[in-house]
Amino acid sequence: MSVTGETTTTRLTARGAMTRERIVTAAADLMYVRGVGATTLDDVLEASGVSKSQLYRHFANKDEIVRAVIQLMGQRVIEREQNALGRVSTIAGLRRWRDALVKNNALRHGAYGCALGSFASEVADHDVVARQMLLSLFAEWKDLLAGAIRRLQEHGALPREAPIDELATGLLGALQGGYVLAQTARDVTPMATSIDMALRHIESLSTS
Incomplete structure (x- = not known):
């Protein structure tokens, strides 16, 4: 299944792919327990341990x-x-x-x-x-x-x-x-x- 609407999803470096995976995995864990609405970008940043610039390099928005x-x-x-x-x-x-x-x-x-x-x-x-x-x-x-x-x-x-x-x-x-x-x-x-x-x-x- 393809995903539309994502930003940088092609030609990621190995480190970039790992960073993206950390963001998505952390967000998935939070949203499954708390719900989408109750999970903020700050929550995802804290749980994933990435910087704001790293997050926005991979995703334009929530x-x-x-x-x-x-x-x-x-x-x-x-x-x-x-x-x-x-x-x-x-x-x-x-x-x-x-x-x-x-x-x-x-x-x-x-x-x-x-x-x-x-x-x-x-x-x-x-x-x-x-x-x-x-x-x-x-x-x-x-x-x-x-x-x-x-x-x-x-x-x-x-x-x-x-x-x-x-x-x-x-x-x-x-x-x-x-x-x-x-x-x-x-x-x-x-x-x-x-x-x-x-x-x-x-x-x-x-x-x-």
């Missing part, structure tokens, strides 16, 4: 940092989901995927929610570039879920007429809604319940 953070967080999420969903071909496999997400979120008591969902709620209304990036990432995530559900169909667990894309959209929606409920309650139980409802619907279509 919006460009946010876009770089979305790219980083998106890569992390998609890589995780590719590893988790890439070979899933059974309902049991989908339940193991669900268990891993809930368990991981329980380590934080559900406090921070989904990184991509949190960014979407904060930036989608005022940054078209960021919104398009997030839209692309969610589409990629949905496609990974659709791939897993399609493999259920190919192995005979679902009928040929099963609406794969609709089921994948519903499952992703249940997951994202579950993240929000868990974040509000500081408890992963609503998240687990939301995903379970979606999985039970998929299972109800089973041909076995």
